[in-house]
Amino acid sequence: MGQQAGRESEMSDRFDIGAYWEDFTPIERVLTAALGIVTLLLILFLGTGRLGPSYFLFLFGLGGMYALLSLGLNSQWGFTGLINFSVAAFFGIGAYGAALMTGSNSPIAGGFNPIFGLLIGLLLAGIIAVAIGIPTLRLRADYLAIATLGLAEVIRLFLQNERQWTNGSAGIRGIPSFFEGWPILGEFPRLMPGLEIGIIPGTAIVLETTFWRQLLNVSLMLVFLGAVFFILRRAQRSPWGRLQRTIRADEDLAKALGKNTYRYKMQAFVLGSLIMALAGVFYAHLNLFVNPGDLDPITTFYVWVAVILGGSGSNRGALLGGFVVVAIREGSRFANDIAFIPLDAAPLRLLLIGLLIVLVMRFRPQGLLPPQRELIWPSAVGNKAPSGPDKGVPQSDGGDPNE
Amino acid sequence: MSAIEFAANGVVYSSIIVLGSIGLAIIYSIAGFANFAHGDTMTVGAYAAFVAFGIIGGLGFGVLGLPIGFFLALLVGIAIAALVAIVTEKIVYKPLEIGSIGLLITSIGVAFVYRAMIQLGFGADANRFDIPAQRPIEELIPYGIRITSHDLAIVLSATVLVVAVHVLLQYTDLGRKMRAMADNPDLARASGIRTYRIKLWSWVLGAGLAGAGGGFLGLYNNLNPRMGFSVLLVIFAAVILGGIGSVYGAMLGGFLIGMVVEMTPLLSRVGIPIGVDYGPAVAFLIMVAVLLVRPTGIAGDGTAGGEGI
Numbered sequence: 001m002g003q004q005a006g007r008e009s010e011m012s013d014r015f016d017i018g019a020y021w022e023d024f025t026p027i028e029r030v031l032t033a034a035l036g037i038v039t040l041l042l043i044l045f046l047g048t049g050r051l052g053p054s055y056f057l058f059l060f061g062l063g064g065m066y067a068l069l070s071l072g073l074n075s076q077w078g079f080t081g082l083i084n085f086s087v088a089a090f091f092g093i094g095a096y097g098a099a100l101m102t103g104s105n106s107p108i109a110g111g112f113n114p115i116f117g118l119l120i121g122l123l124l125a126g127i128i129a130v131a132i133g134i135p136t137l138r139l140r141a142d143y144l145a146i147a148t149l150g151l152a153e154v155i156r157l158f159l160q161n162e163r164q165w166t167n168g169s170a171g172i173r174g175i176p177s178f179f180e181g182w183p184i185l186g187e188f189p190r191l192m193p194g195l196e197i198g199i200i201p202g203t204a205i206v207l208e209t210t211f212w213r214q215l216l217n218v219s220l221m222l223v224f225l226g227a228v229f230f231i232l233r234r235a236q237r238s239p240w241g242r243l244q245r246t247i248r249a250d251e252d253l254a255k256a257l258g259k260n261t262y263r264y265k266m267q268a269f270v271l272g273s274l275i276m277a278l279a280g281v282f283y284a285h286l287n288l289f290v291n292p293g294d295l296d297p298i299t300t301f302y303v304w305v306a307v308i309l310g311g312s313g314s315n316r317g318a319l320l321g322g323f324v325v326v327a328i329r330e331g332s333r334f335a336n337d338i339a340f341i342p343l344d345a346a347p348l349r350l351l352l353i354g355l356l357i358v359l360v361m362r363f364r365p366q367g368l369l370p371p372q373r374e375l376i377w378p379s380a381v382g383n384k385a386p387s388g389p390d391k392g393v394p395q396s397d398g399g400d401p402n403e
Numbered sequence: 404m405s406a407i408e409f410a411a412n413g414v415v416y417s418s419i420i421v422l423g424s425i426g427l428a429i430i431y432s433i434a435g436f437a438n439f440a441h442g443d444t445m446t447v448g449a450y451a452a453f454v455a456f457g458i459i460g461g462l463g464f465g466v467l468g469l470p471i472g473f474f475l476a477l478l479v480g481i482a483i484a485a486l487v488a489i490v491t492e493k494i495v496y497k498p499l500e501i502g503s504i505g506l507l508i509t510s511i512g513v514a515f516v517y518r519a520m521i522q523l524g525f526g527a528d529a530n531r532f533d534i535p536a537q538r539p540i541e542e543l544i545p546y547g548i549r550i551t552s553h554d555l556a557i558v559l560s561a562t563v564l565v566v567a568v569h570v571l572l573q574y575t576d577l578g579r580k581m582r583a584m585a586d587n588p589d590l591a592r593a594s595g596i597r598t599y600r601i602k603l604w605s606w607v608l609g610a611g612l613a614g615a616g617g618g619f620l621g622l623y624n625n626l627n628p629r630m631g632f633s634v635l636l637v638i639f640a641a642v643i644l645g646g647i648g649s650v651y652g653a654m655l656g657g658f659l660i661g662m663v664v665e666m667t668p669l670l671s672r673v674g675i676p677i678g679v680d681y682g683p684a685v686a687f688l689i690m691v692a693v694l695l696v697r698p699t700g701i702a703g704d705g706t707a708g709g710e711g712i
Contacts, residue, residue: 083504135695141504142437142647143694146639150687153636161680297632301511308508344523347628351519357512358495365501 057214064221067322072275078313081248089152092295094280097121104174125277171291311367417661418561422616424657426609432648433605436506440514442635448614452480468552484614646700
């Protein structure tokens with residue numbers, strides 16, 4: 001997650017570092033420092049061989065995947081105020097779409113080029129998003145919450161029980177990596193020589209095929225993430241995005257302005273669902289195995305934690321949250337080694353996630369990095385940061401006074 | 404299995420769902436948010452009853468195949484569930500300064516904390532009450548009904564509780580105040596009702612009923628940390644079907660949804676191949692259908708807010 005620091009500076013529209021630091025809110029400074037320390041620690045661990053480079057890249061890919069899911073949820077909840085509790089379902093649709101088209105033991109199609117899996121996964125997610133949106137998006141927000149949680153359960157039950165189509169709980173194996181069959185990239189991991197790097201004498205770090213494969217995965221993730229990030233940023237700064245934020249702040253106001261809010265909510269819902277499905281497609285090719293357990297509701301709430309911790313409506317917050325969640329998820333695996341009292345990893349993770357939700361809602365409902373400048377065209381503001389940006393609660397930040 | 408047998412099972416399952424959905428509806432209309440921790444409150448009640456039963460023991464004689472100790476343990480479960488809800492309200496929900504959607508999200512965190520605590524304490528595996536399983540009641544078998552005396556006890560106890568809720572709401576001072584507050588909290592406060600105290604009572608009532616429902620669910624199936632969360636969706640479906648915030652609607656909705664879930668296997672006889680695994684899914688689809696046709700539910704009064712008990 002240390003690479004976050006690098007992305008942080010990409011975010012700026014001006015590259016005068018000193019002036020940029022002056023503009024930071026206190027919490028941004030603390031976070032930047034923390035990210036710097038984490039990066040240093042990671043470099044230290046990687047350099048001394050305590051953390052395998054392939055495993056690190058896998059985790060980094062996972063972090064990117066959660067960041068992608070968070071961006072998807074953020075475009076639904078953060079910008080339009082839609083409560084979607086079926087993140088895991090859309091993620092699963094993407095993953096199963098890719099797996100069923102490409103996996104070696106797929107009962108349906110198997111063996112297609114991953115591009116088809118990508119298209120099928122996105123298509124399925126789009127159709128299901130429209131189907132669930134039609135009955136629920138006209139209703140109050142809490143109905144959508146309940147209905148989407150139900151939808152997620154139906155989809156999970158379907159994948160688990162319809163063995164003739166999905167292999168049931170055995171899952172789908174033998175998924176190729178995304179670049180399988182591509183002209184150069186398909187062969188790249190096998191063609192690359194095994195490298196040995198000895199930073200500390202005696203502990204050589206060996207870079208093999210796995211490493212190069214994970215490197216490709218991470219590059220793919222960065223391409224997905226970058227594309228989604230910039231599409232969202234462009235969309236959210238446009239009049240379309242302003243209207244979405246108006247709907248979140250006060251839907252009646254948007255209606256009074258003559259806008260068909262149902263239509264805009266549907267667009268945001270489908271857009272977010274497609275991004276989640278994209279994360280699912282990436283997961284299928286990262287993990288090379290999917291099963292119905294991947295659709296457990298806890299995945300949905302990991303993503304919720306990422307979004308509300310990062311700051312609802314803030315895309316860089318969503319990026320940060322995604323990586324923090326992976327840190328919690330993977331960190332709790334090591335709890336048994338550290339804690340004096342033997343605690344199971346699964347309930348511990350549940351406890352941490354639950355406490356985090358409660359504590360964020362209690363002490364910092366706007367999140368760590370609430371939306372600030374990124375919602376405004378750079379030319380629309382002067383050089384000074386807007387005053388008092390970190391005040392306000394989620395319900396009102398759509399109608400930010402500094403727009 | 405005959406249709407009447409599915410229906411008999413449906414009545415038993417419905418009784419449990421009704422207890423859960425009444426509690427959820429009370430909290431929904433008085434605390435003002437969709438409480439996603441309600442299912443896990445049921446789990447808390449079930450495990451509290453489980454522990455209490457382990458301590459109290461059977462106490463010799465019994466009613467309907469259930470030792471009297473079980474009913475005492477159930478009371479302990481109800482009390483603990485209510486206590487946990489009050490503590491949660493005091494330390495989590497009350498200090499929050501966010502709208503109903505924020506409370507909804509917070510309640511998910513609360514649900515996870517409850518479940519994690521139970522899983523840390525009792526493990527992820529299923530537990531059972533130490534009560535011997537009963538054979539179906541002999542007298543009813545000729546009619547094609549195979550239910551045990553335990554099932555009968557669940558239905559009867561649930562009926563007693565539902566009648567008690569009705570009496571409480573209609574004929575007591577507390578009930579009148581609760582109905583007033585569900586209708587219009589500001590007006591209730593203006594007419595001198597101590598609204599926060601009523602809110603606490605509604606948590607006691609809602610969580611207590613959930614605890615009872617959880618105890619019965621543990622008797623009907625078994626106890627595991629996910630038991631409450633897995634019926635939460637069915638309970639929400641029942642509450643929406645009945646009309647959010649309406650307690651009498653929740654009773655009716657809970658009964659209908661419980662019957663639907665248990666009678667789902669009958670669908671395969673009319674050519675729709677759906678197994679019992681899809682019971683919750685069918686309940687959910689009915690809920691979506693209701694939302695499409697009549698968003699206010701069966702007993703909703705037509706206003707989108709769905710106010711009133």
